[in-house]
Amino acid sequence: MGRFIVRRLLQGVVLLVLVTAIVFVLGRMTGSPVDLMLPEDATAEDRERLIRTLNLDGPVHTQFLTFVGNALHGDFGTSIRMRQPTLDVFMSRLPNTLAIIPWALLFAMSVGIPLGVVAAINRGRFLDRASGTVAVLGIATPSFWLGIVLIFIFAVELRWLPSGRMGGPEHYILPVITLGTFLTAGFMRLTRSSMLDVMESEYVKLARIKGLSETVVIWKHCLRNALIPVLTLWGVFVGNLITGAIVTETVFAWPGVGRLTYEAVIYRDFPLLQAVIILKAVLILSVNLVVDILYAYVDPRIRYS
Amino acid sequence: MRRVPWLPIITIAIMLIMAVFAPLISPHDPIEQTLRDKLLPPVWMDGGEAKYLLGTDAFGRDILSRLIHGARVSLMVAGLALVAGGGVGLSIGILAGYMGGWVENVLMRLVDAAFTFPAILFALLLAVTLGQGLGTLVIAISLLLWASFARVIRGEVLTLKQRDFVSLAKVRGCSTVRIMAAHILPNVMNTFMVLVTLNIGVVIIAEASLSFLGAGIPPPTPTWGLMVSEGRASIADAWWVAVIPGLAITFLVLSVNLLGDWLRDQLDPRLRQL
Numbered sequence: 001m002g003r004f005i006v007r008r009l010l011q012g013v014v015l016l017v018l019v020t021a022i023v024f025v026l027g028r029m030t031g032s033p034v035d036l037m038l039p040e041d042a043t044a045e046d047r048e049r050l051i052r053t054l055n056l057d058g059p060v061h062t063q064f065l066t067f068v069g070n071a072l073h074g075d076f077g078t079s080i081r082m083r084q085p086t087l088d089v090f091m092s093r094l095p096n097t098l099a100i101i102p103w104a105l106l107f108a109m110s111v112g113i114p115l116g117v118v119a120a121i122n123r124g125r126f127l128d129r130a131s132g133t134v135a136v137l138g139i140a141t142p143s144f145w146l147g148i149v150l151i152f153i154f155a156v157e158l159r160w161l162p163s164g165r166m167g168g169p170e171h172y173i174l175p176v177i178t179l180g181t182f183l184t185a186g187f188m189r190l191t192r193s194s195m196l197d198v199m200e201s202e203y204v205k206l207a208r209i210k211g212l213s214e215t216v217v218i219w220k221h222c223l224r225n226a227l228i229p230v231l232t233l234w235g236v237f238v239g240n241l242i243t244g245a246i247v248t249e250t251v252f253a254w255p256g257v258g259r260l261t262y263e264a265v266i267y268r269d270f271p272l273l274q275a276v277i278i279l280k281a282v283l284i285l286s287v288n289l290v291v292d293i294l295y296a297y298v299d300p301r302i303r304y305s
Numbered sequence: 306m307r308r309v310p311w312l313p314i315i316t317i318a319i320m321l322i323m324a325v326f327a328p329l330i331s332p333h334d335p336i337e338q339t340l341r342d343k344l345l346p347p348v349w350m351d352g353g354e355a356k357y358l359l360g361t362d363a364f365g366r367d368i369l370s371r372l373i374h375g376a377r378v379s380l381m382v383a384g385l386a387l388v389a390g391g392g393v394g395l396s397i398g399i400l401a402g403y404m405g406g407w408v409e410n411v412l413m414r415l416v417d418a419a420f421t422f423p424a425i426l427f428a429l430l431l432a433v434t435l436g437q438g439l440g441t442l443v444i445a446i447s448l449l450l451w452a453s454f455a456r457v458i459r460g461e462v463l464t465l466k467q468r469d470f471v472s473l474a475k476v477r478g479c480s481t482v483r484i485m486a487a488h489i490l491p492n493v494m495n496t497f498m499v500l501v502t503l504n505i506g507v508v509i510i511a512e513a514s515l516s517f518l519g520a521g522i523p524p525p526t527p528t529w530g531l532m533v534s535e536g537r538a539s540i541a542d543a544w545w546v547a548v549i550p551g552l553a554i555t556f557l558v559l560s561v562n563l564l565g566d567w568l569r570d571q572l573d574p575r576l577r578q579l
Contacts, residue, residue: 011414015422018418022430026435027434029434136559137555137559139506139562140506140554140559142510142514142517142530142533142554142555142558144513144514144517144530144533144534145513145533145548145555148533148536148537148540148551149548149551152544152547156541156544236421239421239422239423243423243425247514247517251537261426261429262518265433265518265519265520266518270433270434273429273433274430277430280423280426281422284421288421
């Protein structure tokens with residue numbers, strides 16, 4: 001188990017260095033990084049200071065080491081627009097994103113998993129095709145547009161819910177549905193194919209022979225085992241959640257890290273964008289590591305493969 | 306045998322015709338602003354004018370004309386990105402699958418890495434550092450594609466490699482490059498074509514999302530994603546500005562996905578799991 005964790009940890013570190021290197025190279029490809037990282041009204045003094053902190057007079061490889069060294073000390077540069085350390089900005093927005101993510105996951109699972117089970121039980125019949133159609137529609141609908149349509153229906157026409165910004169529980173409903181829908185089809189398809197596999201297995205046949213009711217067989221014996229592969233995909237879902245959060249938070253003016261990414265892009269705030277990307281990479285890799293370890297703990301076969 | 310999906314085929318054909326003949330069939334200039342005609346509703350609603358069948362946006366531009374020209378941009382970007390990203394994925398898949406050893410190890414680690422890290426972040430980074438434009442957008446979207454192509458193609462190659470005709474070519478003294486190009490490549494083309502159709506939808510959504518986030522083709526060139534983004538500001542007074550281009554995206558993606566599913570069943574039913 002120890003070796004497994006160490007190996008995964010090393011893989012994560014390599015990936016993180018790769019992401020950092022790409023960010024670093026892209027930041028230096030367009031000529032002077034000084035122009036990219038300072039506001040237009042920066043003084044000669046500011047430029048001097050930036051050149052010193054980033055070691056821009058040195059050769060490229062020492063520049064990269066300085067860049068990584070600064071990052072390890074929590075110095076990701078200063079946001080051009082907000083004039084604050086980018087790490088502080090990111091950390092102040094992160095809780096707002098973490099406030100909707102669990103609800104979106106809950107929504108996606110409580111819609112996607114039952115739909116997947118129903119589709120699997122009725123394989124090839126009407127309910128299977130109907131839930132398949134729902135999944136295909138969910139994939140075909142761009143989530144930014146779905147968010148706008150929901151705002152139009154529930155905020156503009158019916159006036160039931162607020163159109164955006166953070167606030168009481170009613171502010172959560174539309175963003176959670178938008179972000180959740182983005183993930184629902186994935187949960188549904190996975191649950192369906194995983195259920196179909198499990199329903200063929202010996203112990204399910206045994207459960208039937210024992211005369212257990214169909215409800216117990218399906219929802220207890222099958223679903224429990226079918227969910228294992230679904231849960232391993234949490235790692236992939238983190239990536240999807242981060243992508244989905246950018247769009248959803250932009251549509252609903254939700255002050256999280258997704259919206260922050262969008263702001264960094266439209267205001268061309270390069271220091272902020274590079275910090276956001278590296279910090280999100282750290283986040284994704286940590287979640288993946290935790291999921292891997294949990295999974296290896298649950299299913300010992302993984303440790304030795 | 307499943308029925309031929311005529312409805313999706315017709316939808317795609319209409320969009321293709323729109324894209325190819327955009328300047329000939331669009332009733333107005335897609336960029337020209339007529340401010341006194343701004344935010345007119347579609348023709349079937351009160352206050353709609355026959356001049357503007359689908360209404361106008363906040364700058365008085367004809368939505369139908371922008372939609373027609375937008376189809377052009379979406380399909381062009383989709384085509385280029387599929388060729389670029391798919392091509393890279395195809396080459397990497399063949400290389401990794403056939404060479405094996407450390408080449409395969411390194412390449413497949415890269416593929417795993419690409420799956421963990423959301424490509425959209427790199428796409429946004431590219432837009433900020435290289436500037437917005439067609440080239441940047443195509444590179445950005447290719448980043449989204451190559452890994453999934455490489456993974457599937459490699460799996461295919463691993464089984465092909467065991468077949469007799471490959472051993473025979475080896476015995477006859479074919480070079481490694483020749484085996485990959487002349488013997489392996491033609492045999493994975495079916496799978497490649499299925500992957501291309503299954504990914505058209507992914508690419509169109511990605512293009513629209515990047516345009517929506519201000520990292521696509523810069524305005525005033527009409528793209529569907531940009532149209533939705535611009536329509537967001539006037540959603541309270543004029544829903545059609547944002548809703549109509551979004552419907553176009555949904556219909557197109559739905560159609561190509563249905564067509565892709567059908568094509569997969571025809572050409573390569575083993576890919577069902579995708």
